Amino acid sequence: MGELEHKYEVEVQTTEKRQKLTDEVKAELKASGMMDDKGKLKLKGVSPKMLKRMKQEFVDCPVLEGNTHFIQCFVCPNFQSRVTGKVLCKGDPLK
Ligand code: SF4
Numbered sequence: 001m002g003e004l005e006h007k008y009e010v011e012v013q014t015t016e017k018r019q020k021l022t023d024e025v026k027a028e029l030k031a032s033g034m035m036d037d038k039g040k041l042k043l044k045g046v047s048p049k050m051l052k053r054m055k056q057e058f059v060d061c062p063v064l065e066g067n068t069h070f071i072q073c074f075v076c077p078n079f080q081s082r083v084t085g086k087v088l089c090k091g092d093p094l095k
Contacts, residue, residue, distance in 0.1 A: 004080045007091030010059045012070060012082065019058060025072045034075060041071065059087055063094050 021029070029035035034043055041051060057070035063078060073079055078090040 004088055005090070006080050006088040008062050008087075008089040010062060010073075010087045010089050012057050012059055012085050012087060014056050015058060016056070019055065019069050021069055021071060025069070025075075029071075029075065032075075043071075043074070062089070063091060 026035060026039065029041070030037070035041050043051065046054070054070050054074065058067050059070060059073050060066070061068040061073065073087055073089075074082075076089075076094070078092055078094065080088040080090060082088070
C-alpha cells in the first residue's frame, strides 16, 4: 500500500564515458525551462553535485529499448521516482 504504481524497476548504471543528450531531448528540456540557451541544465531540487553524478548515469530503458541518459529518464513522463539505485517507471509507450 502507498507504493507508486509502476510497471518496471530499472537499475541505474554508471559509465565513465561522456554521454550526450540527443538534440530532441535538449529541445524538450529547453521548451520546459529545464535547460538554458547555453545548454546548462536547471533541474529543480537537483544540486550541482547531484547533477554531475546524474550525467554519468544511464538506464537500460525497457520502453525505448536501449541505454538512455539518466537525465532523459529523470524528465521522462514515465519517471515516478528513484529508490535505492532503481527507477520506478510507469512503462507507458512513449511517442
Ligand atoms: S522513465 Fe522513461 S526513460 Fe526512464 S526507464 Fe522509464 S520509459 Fe525509460
